[in-house]
Amino acid sequence: MYDLAVIGAGPAGMAAALAAADAGLNVVVVDEQIRAGGQIFRQPPIEFPDAALKPTAGYGWAIELLERFENHEDIEHLTSTTAYGILRDRDNDEISLKLAVSGPTVSGVISARRLLIATGAYDLPVTFPGWTLPGVMTAGAVQSLLKSQHVLAGEDLVLAGSHPLLVVVADQLVAKGARVSELAFARGIPGPRELVAARRAIPGHTDLLAESALAVARLVSRGVKVSTRTIVTGAFGDRAVESVELARVDRDWKVSNRRRRREASTLVLGYGFSPSTELARQADCRMVWSSPKGGWVVAHDERMESSAPGIFVAGEPTGVAGADQARAEGHLAGLSIARELSAPRTPSGATFAAADKGISRAEHFSTVVQTMFEPKREALATLATPDTIICRCELVTRTSVDATLDDNPFVSTASAVKLQCRSGMGPCQGRYCEGTVGALVANARGTSLAEAGHFTAHLPVKPVPVEALTRLDQLDS
Numbered sequence: 055m056y057d058l059a060v061i062g063a064g065p066a067g068m069a070a071a072l073a074a075a076d077a078g079l080n081v082v083v084v085d086e087q088i089r090a091g092g093q094i095f096r097q098p099p100i101e102f103p104d105a106a107l108k109p110t111a112g113y114g115w116a117i118e119l120l121e122r123f124e125n126h127e128d129i130e131h132l133t134s135t136t137a138y139g140i141l142r143d144r145d146n147d148e149i150s151l152k153l154a155v156s157g158p159t160v161s162g163v164i165s166a167r168r169l170l171i172a173t174g175a176y177d178l179p180v181t182f183p184g185w186t187l188p189g190v191m192t193a194g195a196v197q198s199l200l201k202s203q204h205v206l207a208g209e210d211l212v213l214a215g216s217h218p219l220l221v222v223v224a225d226q227l228v229a230k231g232a233r234v235s236e237l238a239f240a241r242g243i244p245g246p247r248e249l250v251a252a253r254r255a256i257p258g259h260t261d262l263l264a265e266s267a268l269a270v271a272r273l274v275s276r277g278v279k280v281s282t283r284t285i286v287t288g289a290f291g292d293r294a295v296e297s298v299e300l301a302r303v304d305r306d307w308k309v310s311n312r313r314r315r316r317e318a319s320t321l322v323l324g325y326g327f328s329p330s331t332e333l334a335r336q337a338d339c340r341m342v343w344s345s346p347k348g349g350w351v352v353a354h355d356e357r358m359e360s361s362a363p364g365i366f367v368a369g370e371p372t373g374v375a376g377a378d379q380a381r382a383e384g385h386l387a388g389l390s391i392a393r394e395l396s397a398p399r400t401p402s403g404a405t406f407a408a409a410d411k412g413i414s415r416a417e418h419f420s421t422v423v424q425t426m427f428e429p430k431r432e433a434l435a436t437l438a439t440p441d442t443i444i445c446r447c448e449l450v451t452r453t454s455v456d457a458t459l460d461d462n463p464f465v466s467t468a469s470a471v472k473l474q475c476r477s478g479m480g481p482c483q484g485r486y487c488e489g490t491v492g493a494l495v496a497n498a499r500g501t502s503l504a505e506a507g508h509f510t511a512h513l514p515v516k517p518v519p520v521e522a523l524t525r526l527d528q529l530d531s
Contacts, residue, residue, distance in 0.1 A: 055165040056082045056130075058391055059153050061137045061333060062172035064092020065116070065377045066369025066384035068123040070170050073388025075128040078398030082130040082164060084137045084155055090123055091116075092174055093194060094377045096201040112262030113377055134158055139513030140169065140337040140365070141526075149364035154513065156522035163526060168364050168391045171334050172384060175327040175348060175370035178429060179486045180215075182437035183288040185323075186446050189295030193223045193324030206232050208320025212298050214238040214286035215324035217427055218266060223322065225269035228276055236316060237273065238284040238300055240307050240325070244426060255422035258415060287313065287437055289321050307433035325429045327374045332483060334371055335511035337362050343504035345431060346424035347373030349489060350508045357390035358383060366391060375420035382412035431503060435493030444494075445487040447480020455491060459498045466499050467507040468492040481517045484509040 058074045060067045063085035075081045083090075089097040095109060095116050109116040123129065135157025143150035143165075152163040177192035184190065189208065193215065196207040200223075210233050213220050224234050244252065256263065274280060281300070287309060288299035298321050302312040329348045335341065340353040340361035352360055352367045359366050368387040369380035386409040389401040438444060438452040458474040459465060468491045471477060477491050478484030484491075492506040499506075514523065 055150075055167065056080050057166065057395055057397075058082070058168050058170060058388075059084065059151075059164055059166035060170045060172060061085075061153070062092065062174055062369070063087065063090040063123070063131065064094065064172060064174050064369060064380060065119065066174075066380040066387075067092070067170070067172035068119055069381045069384030070172060070366075070368055070388035070391075071129050072119075072122055072126060073385050073401070074392050074397070075126055076399070077389070077392035077401060079128075079392055079395060081128065082132060082166070084132045084135050084153065084157075084164070086134065086136055088133050090120060090131065093198065095120065096198055098202050098204065102204070112259055112265070115381075116377070119381065132157055132160055135160060136516055136518055137333060138516045138518050138522075139526075140333060141513075151364055154522075154526055156518040161519075161522050161525055167395060168366065169337075170366045170368060170384075170387055170391065171337075171339075171352070171360075171371055172367070172369045172380075172387075173330040173333060173371055175329050175374050176485065177324065178326045178328050178348075179489065180323055180325050180434050180437065181442055181444055181452075181487075181490045182286065183439050183442050184290055184295070184298075186443055187289050187291055187295050188293065189291070189319055190289050190321045190323065193217070193219050193322055194327075196320075196322050197223050197226065200226055200230065204230075206230055207322070208318075209233055210235065210318055211320040211322055212236050212238065212286075212300075212316055212318040213322040213324065214240075214284070214298070214300070215322075215326075216240040216429055217324045217326045218423070220322070220324040221266055221269050221273070223324065224273055224278065228273060228278065234273070234278050235318065236279040236281060236300070238281045238286065240283070240285045240303060240430070241427070242282045242305065252422045252426065255419045257418065259419050285309065285437070286321065286323070290315075295319060295321050303433075307430040309437070325434065326427065327370065328485070328489065329371045329374060330485075331371050332485070332511040332515035334360065334362075334365070334367060335508070336513055336515050337365055339365060339367070341508060343502075344373060345503065346421075346428045347375070349503075358387035359390065373420075374424070375416065376423065379413060379416035379420045382409065382416045385409050386413060431489060431493050432497055435490050435497060438490065444490050445477035445480065445484075447482055447486070448476045448478075450475050450477040450487070452494070455494055456498075459495065466495065466501065466505070468495055469507055469509055471495060472509055478509045483511055483515060 057079035139154035368383040
């Protein structure tokens with residue numbers, strides 16, 4: 055049995071594993087990727103000639119974090135391995151948790167005294183006519199291809215959304231030779247009040263902010279059209295994307311009649327991120343709604359423990375806040391677990407104080423970004439027309455969702471809609487459609503997105519081979 059099992063090898067997972075292992079705990083880290091780093095520090099295969107990480111401005115600490123993690127003798131790293139469920143030993147008075155995993159070296163269950171969920175986030179799905187066409191991709195997917203495989207997602211691209219990551223991705227694409235014809239932002243230029251409020255984000259992040267400003271300047275100098283108050287309302291083509299429709303919107307992202315077409319072979323969407331909380335939900339951790347933080351996030355105490363005994367959380371599942379805060383939260387979680395398990399080298403009070411200070415410092419930046427770039431979720435849900443597919447796993451259209459709400463006036467939650475029309479019952483368990491269904495419910499009933507609720511998650515939270523499920527009753531070695 056391990057002292058700690060960490061799910062996710064991004065900044066939060068690595069920092070937590072290092073803190074716990076340095077304190078003398080026996081640690082295993084489970085991650086789906088072939089190399090550590092998570093999405094933000096995604097590394098190409100080791101076989102590539104330039105496989106070394108090249109972190110963007112403001113993240114110089116990433117290299118040391120990765121090197122320490124990859125070379126730590128007391129951390130076992132299971133790569134290309136999916137964690138798909140959390141089980142609890144009901145016959146044991148002490149906390150004993152089992153993590154169901156499927157991978158090339160381990161397939162079955164891993165026993166641990168404590169678990170840390172550091173599963174990151176995924177791009178916020180937005181539904182509109184044509185969003186399921188080949189050639190429509192998310193900013194995270196496009197960036198992953200660039201980072202891990204050095205592959206361009208397309209040569210003639212339009213980027214649309216509201217998150218500042220779009221600027222970074224557009225700059226990277228152009229630098230690699232892609233043609234980006236337009237970068238369309240749904241929000242407008244920040245006003246004086248926003249800029250004054252944003253001053254709290256400057257200390258400690260001047261390099262990152264300067265690089266972002268330079269990226270915009272480079273894009274404009276290379277002929278990329280940068281539009282504001284512009285949203286994508288459709289993607290069109292016979293077999294793949296051939297053109298996209300863009301429309302002007304007001305400050306609430308309400309679409310006007312001023313629409314235009316632009317030819318493109320690839321449409322890149324970047325409206326923000328949703329925390330990956332499927333494991334936490336399946337383990338019955340309490341969830342709370344926070345739209346600026348990404349939607350449904352995992353509740354936790356001051357030491358990063360969730361409401362489920364023995365299960366801790368760090369990074370994006372607590373709210374999409376960036377790599378600095380993810381690393382700081384992971385460090386605190388690792389220290390907290392070490393103290394709770396009376397590790398051989400229990401962290402001192404001063405160490406905890408420094409960890410708390412790190413989170414507070416990171417929050418100055420993350421809070422500003424979350425507030426300035428919060429997506430207008432109810433407005434995005436209205437982009438879907440009656441024939442638009444909402445749930446791509448079960449091929450449920452908006453008409454089906456609307457009919458469910460019309461025929462059942464007492465249905466007022468996303469889960470109730472799920473039971474009626476199967477939206478969210480496919481392999482992704484609602485990762486693609488939950489947000490849209492919740493917003494449609496809230497719009498129809500005149501309630502909040504928090505009141506519309508969220509889908510539940512069931513084991514397996516991700517698709518795995520049937521053979522893996524047959525091994526759930528086998529003890530880990």
